Structure formats: structure tokens, C-alpha cells
Amino acid sequence: MRSSTRRNTRAVAALSATAAVALAACSPVSSSLDAHPGQSDDWSSTYADVHNSSASSGESPQDPTLKWSRDIGAPLPGPATFSPLEELQQASLSDSGCNVFSLEIEDGRKSWCNRQAIGGPRISGQINKFGDSYWPILSGAAAISGEGEFRYGTTPPGTATTARQLSGQLVLTVSMFGQARIYGTQHGTPRGAPFELAGPVPNVAPDYGLSWCETGSRGCPAPAPAAVTADGSVFYLTVWAPGADAPELVAVRVDSRERANPEKYVPATDPHAMIGMTELWRTPLPHGRTGAPVVLSEDEDIAYVTSPGGVSAFSTEDGSERWHHKTDVETDFAPAVSPDGTIVLGGRTGAFYRGEDDETSDEMTREALAGSAVVALHDDGDGASELWRDERAASLSAPVLSSDGNVLLASREGRSGVAIRALGGDGEELWSKPVPGAEGPVAGLTLADSGALALSLAVGRVYFFADD
Secondary structure, eight states, X not given: XXXXXXXXXXXXXXXXXXXXXXXXHTOSSOOTTTTSOOBOSSSOXXXXXXXOOOBOSSOOOSSOEEEEEEEOSSOOXXXXXXXXXXXXXXXXXXXXXXXXXXXXXXXOOEEEEEOOOBOSSSOOOEEBTTSOEEEEEBTEEEEEOTTSOEEEEOOOSSBBOOOEESSSSEEEEEBTTSEEEEEXXXXXXXXXXXXXXXXXXXXXXXXXXXXXXXXXXXXXXXXXXXXEOTTSSEEEEEEOOTTOSSOEEEEEEEEXXXXXXXXXXXXXXXXXXXXXXXXXXXXXXXXXXXXXXXXXXXXXXXXXXXXXXXXXXXETTTOOEEEEEEOOOOOSSOOEEOTTSEEEXXXXXXXXXXXXXXXXXXXXXXXXXXXXXXXXXXEXXXXXXXXXXXXXXXXXXXXXXXXXXXXXXXXXXXXXXXXXXXXXXXXXXXXXXXXXXXXXXXEEEEEOTTSOEEEEETTTEEEEEEOO
């Protein structure tokens, strides 16, 4: 039986939706907070939010205990995300049956499941304030209601990266071939022409080159989701166009104009607006890139890009490089970035593929399975200074920043086990919790606003921890 808390949550959501629809009926323009809600405030996407910041508004738990765990039955490509309906959602890569799951936070019971053509590395759903979600799939993206009903699918060529809401009424999909498209969130209606960031899309299978996306190699034009400004007007991502010698950082503006008067800008929430995309600038990435996404600073003035063994900061105004800092930490993830300019890097996935030159080795896989060091930096404006470093962190996940300044990690414990660790703002360990029966690569670690933690293992198991 569903809990009373859960029933009340759904009731409130339903009443809110009804009121919103009534309000929308009185106005030709719907706010992004009414019947077309924007992204949920909780950890609702792969890297927490549209900035890809990996920063939670929740405080870290003080003494978490394992509340439940659940086998999903197939490998997990990315982290769990939190729905406002008191559920967490998880994708899997099963060959048959359900592969999108919504689990009740209270006890891990399956609320619903759905089958979609899930594909791509380090992906998750993008959840809005009513619990609806948008999922990356082969040849498009899928929208699922908070109750688990399939709403619609889109069909851009290639495998989509994690979707991004630009507003309550617009959702952005970028395929790994580098094609960006914008759809209406309500019905999946295309809102304007596709925008090709890496040249014409090749006539190949939708998963062609997907193995190169994990490491950001040349064969994958756009391996990771875009970082989007809070108002949805500009997005940033790394692109490696076929034939180009090096990858680039690209900024794209979302234009919203009046159909009858294209010279006049109107709000993107206007259902009659004509939506387009314009490239603002692109700049080379001289230090290379990984398969991780761009991260925006809190004030949206800086775009951070990880490179092999380092991180760079670029001005979002014109794409000029402000600084590059060599960390000597190899990571597969984007850095976690706090509002005060703290940058934390580290984590390995252990899920490597052979690249176009067949250079990836079993030794690299073993190295990744051992985890990485973790380093914390501070953005000083014209450079970065190191705050602390943990060479023995053995981090297996993207770092998570809590609102009280702590860093949460999934780390290798012993030869093959896993533990969740909390580090203070000075890098000192606050606590460490071994995860029973956990082994192998980690698909993701996420922190809810409530202080609860969800750990997803690549082998197909989800763990839920919280304070008593």
C-alpha cells in the first residue's frame, strides 16, 4: 500500500496542476511555473542541475544508515535522480522488459516502470517540478509522466545526451552527433529547425561512435549534456566536429521571436513564439577534453571544462580562456562547483571502451576501477589555487557538494568493495560508510535536498542511505 505521505504529495501536485490549468486558460501566455513546470529543484538530472554543478541544496547527512537496496536486473548507465513525488528514478540498459524505473523513497518499492531505447554513457532523466521526466534514447528523447505513462517521443538522429529544460515550455535535446533540437514540453512538438553544431549528421546507425563518447574521443562530436543558463537563453557544450584537429567549446543562444514580426523578441514561454538557435562563439580547447560536460559557475560568467589531468576556465562572454590548472588527477567526470568558487575534481567510472585507434587497454580499466585522487581548487579569477588534495581517495564517482560545504564520494574500499565518504571543507574525512555487498564500478552518487543519498552501481543495484 502506498504511504499516506506519498498520497498527500500526489494530491497536492494534482490540485496544483488543476489550478495551474485553470489559470493558464485565462491567459495566452503560460508561466514556466504553472501547467508547464520547469526543472525540479531537487537533484533532478545527471549533474544535479542545468549548470551541471553537482551541488545540492541539501546538507550532507551526519550519520547515514542503509535504509534499503534494490536490484534493477541490468547494468546502470548513470545516477539516480530525485522526483518531487518522493521517488527516485533510475535508467538501466536491459535487453528486454522495463529499463526506466521509479522507486519509492520510503522503501524502494517500484512505483512504475517503462521500457525505452535507453543509450549513452552517464545519462539520467531530466525531472520537472511535477515529476514528469525526459529521457535520452537511441534516435531521440522520450517524455514520461510522473505516473509512468509514456507521453511522446522525439526523433533527432543519433543517441541523445541527457535532456535539458530551457523553460517550462521548452526542452533541449543534443544528440552525440552534435544536432541540437528544441521541443515543446507538453506534446513534443518541434519548435524551430534543428541546429547542427558539428556539421551535417552522418547517415549511420544512431549508436555509431557511441563508445567514444565515454572518453570524449574524436569519434564522438558531442559526448555530454549542455550546461544551460538559469533563464534558458544560452547553452554551452564541447564539440569535436569530424575532420577538426581539436575539440571546441561552443556557446549557443536560444532566440525567441514573434512570428508576425521576426525582429521583435518575445518570451520563450509565449506558445506562439518562433524559436531558433544562434551560435555566439566557439573557441578551441587547447588542453583537450574528456567525456564530461561543461559546468557553469553560479553567476554564469565562467564555463569550466575538464581536460586530461587538468581543468580550464573560460569566459562565457567571448570564450576567452581565463586560466588552465594542471591537477595531475585523471577523472571521467565534470568538476563539482560551489557558489563560492570551490571546484572539486575526481572520480573514475571503470567503464571504458576501445577508441578509434584501439588504444584503450585493460590496464586502463584496472586503473579506473581503483578510483582516483580528489583535489579541491578555488577560482581566484586569473587562476586557481589548490585548497587540499586526497591522493588516497580512490574516488569512483563524480564529487558531490552539499550546501554545508562538505564533499561526498563513492570510494573503493579494499580490493573491490565500495564505501561512501564525507570530507569536510578542509579535505579531512568526516565519516566513511562501507556499502554492504557493493562491488565494481559506480554509476553515480546523488544527494537529495532532504540529505538522503542514492548510490547506483554499474552492475545494477541501487542503495538508499539517510540519517535516522
